[in-house]
Amino acid sequence: MRHRPLVGIVLSFVIGISVNYFFYIPFLFVFPAILVTTIVYSCLFILHSRKSNARPAGPFASPTAFWQGRVVGQTKGCVLTLLILTFLTGISYHNLRFSFRATDNISSFVSNEKIPVRLRGVVVSNPIVKYMPGTHLSSLKQRKKVTTFLLQTEAIESRNWKNITGVIKINIYPTKEESASTSNNNYHPFKLKYGNKIKLIGNISKPSTSRNPGQFDYKKYLQRQRPRIEAVASVVSINNIKFLSEGHGNYFLTFVYSTKKKLNNIIDRYVKKRSIPLVSSILLGDREKVPVELIDSFMQTGTIHFLAISGLHVGILVVSLHYFLRLLRFNMKTLAIIIILITFLYAAITGLKTPIIRASIMVATYYGAFIVNRRWDLSNSIVAAVFIILLINPSDLFNVGFQLSVLAVLGIVYISNQIESKVISGNQPSWWRNCKRKKKGTRYGFYLKYIVEKHFVSL
Structure with missing residues (x-):
């Protein structure tokens, strides 16, 4: 919580959404608890701020053990109250988004x-x-x-x-x-x-x-x-x-759909007629254009995921844009703004699928760090992506696509380094070891979800 407070906040928010999903809790029961917790947190925060500012200054600035104990206790109280407040907010937010309906619905x-x-x-x-x-x-x-x-x-x-x-x-x-x-x-x-x-x-x-x-x-x-x-x-x-x-x-969505139509017209003009459905599916997410015979072939060979828009597409787009803009001598802040805008436009054009949103938010946090001159943290980037996705739609927490997308990233980030020395031979080239390490890390993340859902692993 001290170095990455967003992790604890998002985790308590996720637990709150899960509790409301499995055990329905009416909003009228949760709202008074939110109100009381907010008041308690505000009082603790104000008291903690005043105590911190009231520390003695000068040569006698070293606090006593008693003073340290009070400050640490108030800090823990603030943190605990904030986590409870976030937990209750997750319950009420999922309730309002999933269960609440107007009388004229x-x-x-x-x-x-x-x-x-x-x-x-x-x-x-x-x-x-x-x-x-x-x-x-x-x-x-x-x-x-x-x-x-x-x-x-x-x-x-x-x-x-x-x-x-x-x-x-x-x-x-x-x-x-x-x-x-x-x-x-x-x-x-x-x-x-x-x-x-x-x-x-x-x-x-x-x-x-x-x-x-x-x-x-x-x-x-x-x-x-x-x-x-x-x-x-x-x-x-x-x-x-x-x-x-x-x-x-909406004016923005009208612009997005018109842009997508123009891109489809470009594909129709310059791509062979037989390849148009496949190219539209891979680049723009128009999987409905792919003939059913071809979809059946992809499913039988286990390669249907090639037709799905994912973070890989965002990565290719961002890397290509980055080096192209650097060749044009753009400074880093201007480059970051352009890449963030184009990335989110591409996410909207391809239908705002969960993996695309997750990858786009991670790109935005990475390049946003250059804009505000801050250090980028990968863990906070992943957690921020999860938090924003759940704010947009808390029910995505129970979407298998969202779960697999997050697990794949976590597998690459946190598992690949641990398995490099144990699984991969040191005689292979470094680039080949890195590729295999990331592949295995992603696979382990998928296997974890697969075992939980299906209770078996396919060979």
């Missing part, structure tokens, strides 16, 4: 059974064209196209239009005629895009929940997303969607 108007509704709202994600399995899962001919996106609901029609809130997932299923009249890659209902206000007719219901122990819970999965998804609506035929207006989205 869309979840209050839907049930587990599909019901026909009319909705009005704003598109808050870029529409994606996917292939959904039909009656025969193994037959590619039975797979049909579906356009999926998120809708920020504004109103629902019963007898009259009633204002509502909440985000739902929309699946648009084209008819056979609509599918036949469009190509596989260019199908898009009237060029639907982020920020469009639309009106639609469809069937809406709550997401399905797990019926057996250990079964995948689709409802919880959607509720853990950012933003939280309350319901799923199916729309048959694009004729059941009416375009109202555009330009209702």
Whole structure:
């Protein structure tokens, strides 16, 4: 706590989130405890500050053992109270983000059974064209196209239009005629895009929940997303969607999606047609463009992770930018600002996946140290990344992708040095030993999570 106080703070915050996840604690029970702890911490902090400033100065400045004991005791009291406060904050924060809903939320108007509704709202994600399995899962001919996106609901029609809130997932299923009249890659209902206000007719219901122990819970999965998804609506035929207006989205996200579209146009222009889906997936995270046959091949060979955007992509981008800007004679502070801005822009373009956010925050802390003339600390950088990710979405703590991403980094940082002398022969070149050491450290981090989840290790 003395040298890395953020580690203890984030750990207590994580424990608080976990406690609320496994043992639901209402916010009304936690809030009085937070209030009391805040008052106690404030009093201890003020008292400690006054005692520290009241130390005798001059040749008799050496404190007595009694004085030292009081100061140390107050310091420990401040630290303990701060950790308790952070723990309670983690409980309440996860409760508010995961369990709290407004009275006019869309979840209050839907049930587990599909019901026909009319909705009005704003598109808050870029529409994606996917292939959904039909009656025969193994037959590619039975797979049909579906356009999926998120809708920020504004109103629902019963007898009259009633204002509502909440985000739902929309699946648009084209008819056979609509599918036949469009190509596989260019199908898009009237060029639907982020920020469009639309009106639609469809069937809406709550997401399905797990019926057996250990079964995948689709409802919880959607509720853990950012933003939280309350319901799923199916729309048959694009004729059941009416375009109202555009330009209702966030300006930054509008810029991000337009930039991504321009990058995709560049890829379409200069890359061979057969390689476009693979290049778009590796560079921009558009995995939906990859043909299902190719995805199946990657899965069978165990290399599907090559299609996933990860910290490796951020590392390649940052190293390339660093040396390019150094060749242009940029000073270190200007270089750091440019790299931080471009890194976060790339994270937004690729969909703000958890591994990308983690890597981007670590890059920001590293180059931010040059801006403020401070020393960079790797442990604080990792902990800061975890803390910011959980502030954005506390439910990411229970996301396997987040857990594996953090464990992989911890394995490289803290395990690789210990295993170098024990596992790797000293006769090999130093660069080869370093590569193998980092690879083994990452693998051990993955194995730890894998053993906990699956209770066995694949050979």
